[in-house]
Amino acid sequence: MNENPLPSIIPEKDWKKIQRMLSKRSLWMIHFCTGCGAMEMPPTMTSRYDMERFGIIPMATPRQADLLLVTGYVAVKTLKRIVRVYEQMQDPKYVISFGSCPINGGLYWDSYNTIKRLDKYIPVDIYIAGCMPRPEAIMDGFLKLMKDIDEGRADGWLRYRKYYDKYKANQMRVFRRWDE
Amino acid sequence: MIDWINVLIQAGVTALYLFLAIVIGLLFLGIGRKVTARIHNRVGPPVYQNFIDVGKLLAKKTNIRHNWIFDFAPLFGLAGVLLTLAYLPMGGYRLLSGEGDLILLLYVMVIPALGFALGAGASSNPNAGVGVMRALTLMLSYEMPFLLVLLSIMILYNTASLDVLLSKQMHFAWAIAMLPLSALAADMALQGMMMEKPFDIPLAPHEIASGPMVEFGGKYLGMLMLYSAGSVIVETTLFVDLFLGGGVVLDPATYGILAYVVNYLVWFLLIFVVWLIALFINAVFPRFRIEQAFKFYWKWPTIIAAIGLVQAYIMSAFLGVMP
Numbered sequence: 453m454n455e456n457p458l459p460s461i462i463p464e465k466d467w468k469k470i471q472r473m474l475s476k477r478s479l480w481m482i483h484f485c486t487g488c489g490a491m492e493m494p495p496t497m498t499s500r501y502d503m504e505r506f507g508i509i510p511m512a513t514p515r516q517a518d519l520l521l522v523t524g525y526v527a528v529k530t531l532k533r534i535v536r537v538y539e540q541m542q543d544p545k546y547v548i549s550f551g552s553c554p555i556n557g558g559l560y561w562d563s564y565n566t567i568k569r570l571d572k573y574i575p576v577d578i579y580i581a582g583c584m585p586r587p588e589a590i591m592d593g594f595l596k597l598m599k600d601i602d603e604g605r606a607d608g609w610l611r612y613r614k615y616y617d618k619y620k621a622n623q624m625r626v627f628r629r630w631d632e
Numbered sequence: 633m634i635d636w637i638n639v640l641i642q643a644g645v646t647a648l649y650l651f652l653a654i655v656i657g658l659l660f661l662g663i664g665r666k667v668t669a670r671i672h673n674r675v676g677p678p679v680y681q682n683f684i685d686v687g688k689l690l691a692k693k694t695n696i697r698h699n700w701i702f703d704f705a706p707l708f709g710l711a712g713v714l715l716t717l718a719y720l721p722m723g724g725y726r727l728l729s730g731e732g733d734l735i736l737l738l739y740v741m742v743i744p745a746l747g748f749a750l751g752a753g754a755s756s757n758p759n760a761g762v763g764v765m766r767a768l769t770l771m772l773s774y775e776m777p778f779l780l781v782l783l784s785i786m787i788l789y790n791t792a793s794l795d796v797l798l799s800k801q802m803h804f805a806w807a808i809a810m811l812p813l814s815a816l817a818a819d820m821a822l823q824g825m826m827m828e829k830p831f832d833i834p835l836a837p838h839e840i841a842s843g844p845m846v847e848f849g850g851k852y853l854g855m856l857m858l859y860s861a862g863s864v865i866v867e868t869t870l871f872v873d874l875f876l877g878g879g880v881v882l883d884p885a886t887y888g889i890l891a892y893v894v895n896y897l898v899w900f901l902l903i904f905v906v907w908l909i910a911l912f913i914n915a916v917f918p919r920f921r922i923e924q925a926f927k928f929y930w931k932w933p934t935i936i937a938a939i940g941l942v943q944a945y946i947m948s949a950f951l952g953v954m955p
Contacts, residue, residue, distance in 0.1 A: 499674045512842040
């Protein structure tokens with residue numbers, strides 16, 4: 453995160469706490485609609501389950517977003533785009549993987565062209581299981597993520613920095629070329 | 633010999649006014665989200681949500697590198713907005729003034745938008761380019777009725793100075809009572825100036841990924857949020873100053889500091905009403921295409937503003953200039 457602007461006045465611990473408080477109340481989300489999971493987002497955003505009351509709003513570009521939602525199965529071709537979107541986001545950033553497909557392959561468990569575990573390629577902070585998860589489950593996942601951020605446990609972006617080589621090696625194992 | 637203490641006091645008061653304007657702008661954006669949510673039958677975020685957003689954005693790590701024009705764009709926008717705010721009377725008070733500042737204001741108001749457009753263009757993202765082009769076309773569209781409105785006000789009040797305009801409106805009647813048609817045209821132009829629906833064509837998050845803002849993130853976006861908060865205040869204050877007497881109800885010459893406080897509160901109420909009208913239109917309309925917006929602006933508001941101009945000319949010729 454950003455450096456402390458006034459180290460002599462605000463202690464480092466309090467500064468971290470302030471940052472966590474701010475970023476938990478204002479999660480801007482970019483949803484990467486890969487599969488059927490995107491269908492559950494409109495009721496979550498609109499008047500039935502209204503996630504804007506927690507400060508979570510959809511943003512248009514990865515540059516502006518803090519929270520990446522991967523909604524559905526991840527094909528190898530899609531994974532490359534997901535990694536690019538993830539790397540364009542600004543720290544601190546969080547990932548929610550959504551539905552059973554990014555957890556263990558789900559319906560596509562024996563497909564030649566999908567990856568089975570998203571966690572091997574980018575760090576995931578919260579899994580929402582289900583096929584598909586209902587909006588209640590999504591709201592529950594958001595609240596859990598907010599709690600994790602508050603307690604400092606949502607540190608996927610730190611893990612991605614620390615083990616960058618290993619994540620990259622895993623990614624390159626499924627891509628034949630990076631630029632196609 | 634310069635009276636340094638006086639200068640310092642004036643600088644402090646101006647800084648306070650500018651700071652308050654930005655704070656009120658952020659509050660208005662939050663109120664806007666809440667009101668829009670209630671119209672959509674949602675609960676909506678708390679009204680202080682935008683303060684949290686700005687704090688979070690300014691506390692984020694930012695590693696976007698394009699070139700130095702891109703780096704300067706948010707600063708350019710924010711500084712331009714603050715300069716414009718210094719020229720606009722907020723509740724009758726301002727630091728910078730001069731003769732003919734109504735015309736000057738037209739040019740100053742374009743500075744932040746152009747700086748922002750330069751920075752967005754420098755990011756070389758095609759969405760940003762499309763957004764900037766749309767923003768400039770929209771500007772061309774709404775300037776036409778808006779200039780006619782300004783002309784009719786200048787003819788009726790025989791002045792191009794905002795101070796004289798405000799004092800004349802305070803002593804006789806608000807311009808909205810004299811020129812209701814021009815006020816209607818100006819409110820239509822205001823909707824495009826604030827880029828609220830149906831004229832949020834340059835931003836259009838679902839079409840061109842928020843247009844000029846597409847490459848801005850982290851601290852850049854935080855500065856841009858402050859810029860948009862300031863520009864909400866600029867645009868609503870411009871309408872209030874032109875047509876609703878700028879909220880000046882008590883003469884500062886006779887009532888002193890009490891007049892400034894009362895005027896500030898009245899000004900706050902008036903810009904809130906203008907902002908709410910824009911919000912209500914924003915909440916229920918879909919978006920125009922850019923050529924539809926252009927046709928709309930050069931047709932209806934321009935015709936209404938032209939009728940208002942004729943009315944202002946007839947009134948000033950037969951009844952004489954406003955006292």
